[in-house]
Amino acid sequence: MxxxxxxxxxxxxxxxxxxxxxxxxxxxxxxxIVTVADDGGSSGRLRREFDILPPGDLRMALAALCDNSEWGMQWRDALQHRFAGDGPLGGHALGNLLIASLWDLLGDPIAGLDLVGRLLGARGRVLPMAGEPLQIRADVRGADPDRPDEVSELVGQVTVATTPGRVLNLRLExxxxxxxxxxxxxxxxxxxxxxxxxxxxxxxxxxxxxxxxxxxxxxxxxxxxxxxxxxxxxxxxxxxxxxxxxxxxxxxxxxxxxxxxxxxxxxxxxxxxxxxxxxxxxxxxxxxxxxxxxxxxxxxxxxxxxxxxxxxx
Missing domain, CATH: 3.40.50.10680 (CofD-like domains)
Known part of the structure; x- marks a missing residue:
């Protein structure tokens, strides 16, 4: 074969x-190999509070690779479960909290991701594209609709992803x-x-x-x-x-x-x-x-x- x-x-x-x-x-x-520049939602909150890689996209990649068995699918659903309400847990995905906890316990992001992969029976490995959380900066023309020809710098993944302007170039910090x-x-x-x-x-x-x-x-x-x-x-x-x-x-x-x-x-x-x-x-x-x-x-x-x-x- x-x-x-x-x-x-x-x-x-x-x-x-x-x-x-x-x-x-x-x-x-x-x-x-997953981008680590997310600064919104549950990932952004955990990133700001604990100065860690944003776990959300890493969690989604792990869930996508889960084993196609009852065990794997149940753990996939658990990882993707998002708490409701306006309290401290509201909006957080369980998998984000689990990944953040393992990073705190093991002191090694790669080891933590590998351990979650084993839990899911993942058919592959999930890695961050960089060893530290990143910030996206972009020059955008027309970010302000009232000034369509003006070029301005936008900072943050969420801000760049939702701009109505045209992205001209990209940088990372x-x-x-x-x-x-x-x-x-x-x-x-x-x-x-x-x-x-x-x-x-x-x-x-x-x-x-x-x-x-x-x-x-x-x-x-x-x-x-x-x-x-x-x-x-x-x-x-x-x-x-x-x-x-x-x-x-x-x-x-x-x-x-x-x-x-x-x-x-x-x-x-x-x-x-x-x-x-x-x-x-x-x-x-x-x-x-x-x-x-x-x-x-x-x-x-x-x-x-x-x-x-x-x-x-």
Missing amino acids: SRRPAVAALGGGHGLAASLQALQLVTDRITA PDPPMPCREAVDAVLDADWVVLGPGSWFTSVMPHLMVPHLREALISTPARRILTLNVVMNDGETQGFTPADHVQVLREHAPDLHLDVVLADPRVVEDEDSLRAAAETVGAQVHLLPVADPDHPGTHDPLRLAAAYRDVIG
Whole structure:
């Protein structure tokens, strides 16, 4: 039997979770590398109170990789359970509290994540993209709708993700971030690297702003897939076409080579433009149906798994 491919999947939030659910139907050798710049909700509260990595996106990645057994699914549901009410626990996800507790007990974020993975029977490993919590800064044109030509600096993942303006460039603090050595090694050891889907400037692009991780993405012998979102021209990418998504990635990491750009044909209005943009990064475009017809704006894990299987072979 041929060896299943080792895949490093980079992103954050719901986009990465959808990719991980699909990838575990293709291989059992998965490493999720998760953005750690979230400053909102339960993650933001825990980050500010305890000066820790924001656990929310890490929790979602672990839940997506849970074992497909009664034990794994029950622990997945427990991790994702969110307390109601306006009290001190209101809004917190149980998994965020569990992860924060293990980090406090073990003094090692990686060991804590690995332990939660064992609890879930996770089909893969979850790592942070950096060894410290990060802050996103972006120059945005038209953040104030009354001043559409003015360029201003926005700070924080939530602020950048919800801006009505056009994001021009991205930075991280601290600069440079502390690398996560295990994440860098996972990229270098992978057969395939999957970047995206997800919020482009706040979940996908930040990985390119961590120097050691960017260098690994450039130098790895792995083949690279860029998975585009199934919704365009929305939120922080207002006015962006599929080709713009590829182009902005190239602008922030001009030395990064891609092999495949994966997109749902229903969001590609100008196929020639996307293929031209893909050629600038060395990639071929694969147009395959990956959207969930019953839940607009989301990927269907089975369709996405079929697409990954077609690409990875």
